[in-house]
Amino acid sequence: MVRPSLIPGPIVVARGIGELAVRGLLVKYVVASLFRVTWGYLAALIVAVPLGLALGMMRLGEMAINPILQVLRPISPLAWIPIAILWFGVGDVSAIFLIFLASLLPLTVATMNAVHNIDPVHLAAARNFGIPLRSRVRDVLVPAVLPQLIVAMRIALGVAWLVVVAAEMIAVNSGLGFLIVDARNAGNRYDLVVAGMVLIGLVGIVLDLLMRRLERLDSVRWGYASE
Amino acid sequence: MKVQFTDISMRFGAMEVLQHVTLGAEEGEFLCIVGPSGCGKSTLLNIAGGFLAPSSGSVTIDDEPVTAPDRRRIFVFQERGVFPWLTVEGNIGFGLFDMDEDERRQRVAQYIDLVGLKGFEKSYPRELSGGMKQRVEVARALAVNPDVLFLDEPFGALDSITRLQMRSELLRIWRAEKKTVLFVTHDIEESVQLADRVVVMSARPGRIRRVVDIDIAHPRDLSSRRYIELRDLIFGEIGLAHQV
Numbered sequence: 001m002v003r004p005s006l007i008p009g010p011i012v013v014a015r016g017i018g019e020l021a022v023r024g025l026l027v028k029y030v031v032a033s034l035f036r037v038t039w040g041y042l043a044a045l046i047v048a049v050p051l052g053l054a055l056g057m058m059r060l061g062e063m064a065i066n067p068i069l070q071v072l073r074p075i076s077p078l079a080w081i082p083i084a085i086l087w088f089g090v091g092d093v094s095a096i097f098l099i100f101l102a103s104l105l106p107l108t109v110a111t112m113n114a115v116h117n118i119d120p121v122h123l124a125a126a127r128n129f130g131i132p133l134r135s136r137v138r139d140v141l142v143p144a145v146l147p148q149l150i151v152a153m154r155i156a157l158g159v160a161w162l163v164v165v166a167a168e169m170i171a172v173n174s175g176l177g178f179l180i181v182d183a184r185n186a187g188n189r190y191d192l193v194v195a196g197m198v199l200i201g202l203v204g205i206v207l208d209l210l211m212r213r214l215e216r217l218d219s220v221r222w223g224y225a226s227e
Numbered sequence: 228m229k230v231q232f233t234d235i236s237m238r239f240g241a242m243e244v245l246q247h248v249t250l251g252a253e254e255g256e257f258l259c260i261v262g263p264s265g266c267g268k269s270t271l272l273n274i275a276g277g278f279l280a281p282s283s284g285s286v287t288i289d290d291e292p293v294t295a296p297d298r299r300r301i302f303v304f305q306e307r308g309v310f311p312w313l314t315v316e317g318n319i320g321f322g323l324f325d326m327d328e329d330e331r332r333q334r335v336a337q338y339i340d341l342v343g344l345k346g347f348e349k350s351y352p353r354e355l356s357g358g359m360k361q362r363v364e365v366a367r368a369l370a371v372n373p374d375v376l377f378l379d380e381p382f383g384a385l386d387s388i389t390r391l392q393m394r395s396e397l398l399r400i401w402r403a404e405k406k407t408v409l410f411v412t413h414d415i416e417e418s419v420q421l422a423d424r425v426v427v428m429s430a431r432p433g434r435i436r437r438v439v440d441i442d443i444a445h446p447r448d449l450s451s452r453r454y455i456e457l458r459d460l461i462f463g464e465i466g467l468a469h470q471v
Contacts, residue, residue, distance in 0.1 A: 119307065121304045121307055121308045122310060124278060124296070124302065124304075125302070125304070125308050125310075125321075127278075127296045128276070128296040128297075128298065128301055128302050129298050129301070129321060129322035129371060130296070130297065130298040130322075131321070131322065131324050132324065135324050139310075139313075139321070140310070143310070143312035143313075144312065146312070218351060219312045219313075219351075220312065221351075221353065222311035222312060222351065222352070222353050223311075
């Protein structure tokens with residue numbers, strides 16, 4: 001049995017969110033968390049897409065690197081926290097590094113698999129027209145993998161958002177993850193703990209909705225089941 | 228000879244697909260290759276396109292050996308060859324990367340016109356019918372002004388009415404553009420309607436059984452005696468009595 005007083009009700013939580021807004025912490029913490037996710041996630045995207053395309057096109061490279069990816073994949077990004085702190089100290093860089101790691105593997109593997117799924121007829125046509133490498137990447141490879149990549153991007157962003165909260169509980173002094181730990185440590189403010197959880201959920205939904213809009217782009221709709 | 232196959236044999240592992248195929252197509256000729264499923268006719272076309280290397284023998288185009296795909300001869304697949312992420316315009320202009328913007332736009336418009344897709348420039352393939360997608364692919368191939376077209380059962384996925392329309396379209400375009408065409412099909416009627424000569428292949432391992440001259444002027448009357456004679460000759464050659 002849980003004593004009712006230990007679960008803050010919706011009104012108390014709403015008041016907590018109001019208090020955070022008044023103290024200026026709401027915007028500050030949401031921005032801090034989004035800042036870390038943005039940089040970690042974008043860095044992962046910039047590395048993962050070219051890497052995934054290259055590995056997908058080159059059997060040998062894939063054979064060399066894929067086993068490493070497969071071993072790293074089941075390791076929770078959180079297991080890297082001690083190493084992240086050892087390398088980058090306590091601070092933003094550690095958190096960003098963890099988010100980078102958490103997004104990198106799913107994005108790379110998804111891009112690689114998407115290359116394998118390209119209709120061979122499209123690759124043959126690109127070869128036949130003798131188009132230069134640059135436009136082969138830009139006009140064939142990237143658009144061909146994009147529908148699958150966008151799905152992976154949505155999932156990876158969701159994971160990144162999970163990881164940032166955990167990273168902030170340990171590695172930094174701001175952000176929504178920090179809010180939750182701090183509210184408990186500094187006087188058992190469970191109203192603020194739940195307020196933090198609610199904010200995490202809301203921001204997560206907004207991020208996912210934004211990603212879903214990418215699936216409506218005209219040039220990728222062919223890749224999804226017809227509506 | 229524009230396209231010359233000399234003593235081509237092809238095996239995939241233990242399976243022998245083509246056996247000593249020697250065949251030539253003249254400049255501007257419309258050559259159909261027919262045969263039962265699995266007789267290696269698509270393989271033969273892929274060898275000519277430079278996508279496959281034969282186990283032995285050689286292909287030359289303009290007396291140059293074929294070693295790789297080349298934009299002077301374009302392969303037309305079934306309609307799924309169009310890029311679904313590009314518009315009609317984008318698809319047709321795909322091979323024109325070396326042209327400046329004006330020239331490219333003009334060329335794209337010219338071929339959109341030729342295949343009758345005016346008004347669909349900005350449409351995506353998923354918004355088009357099978358026959359329209361096939362037109363896009365033919366236009367994409369013609370836009371780079373190749374001198375040989377390879378068509379691998381291009382109308383196989385279309386319904387029979389669209390298929391008939393596409394055949395007369397193709398003949399009209401062929402006469403206007405004067406390309407050498409190698410056309411693979413398993414549809415005997417189609418080959419007699421289209422070709423200057425029909426190459427009849429045997430079941431695997433594919434050999435040339437016979438080359439039939441189709442000496443009927445275009446437009447061809449599909450109920451004329453000569454048409455039926457030639458059609459039945461090919462049916463007989465493949466070992467099918469023409470009855471259901």
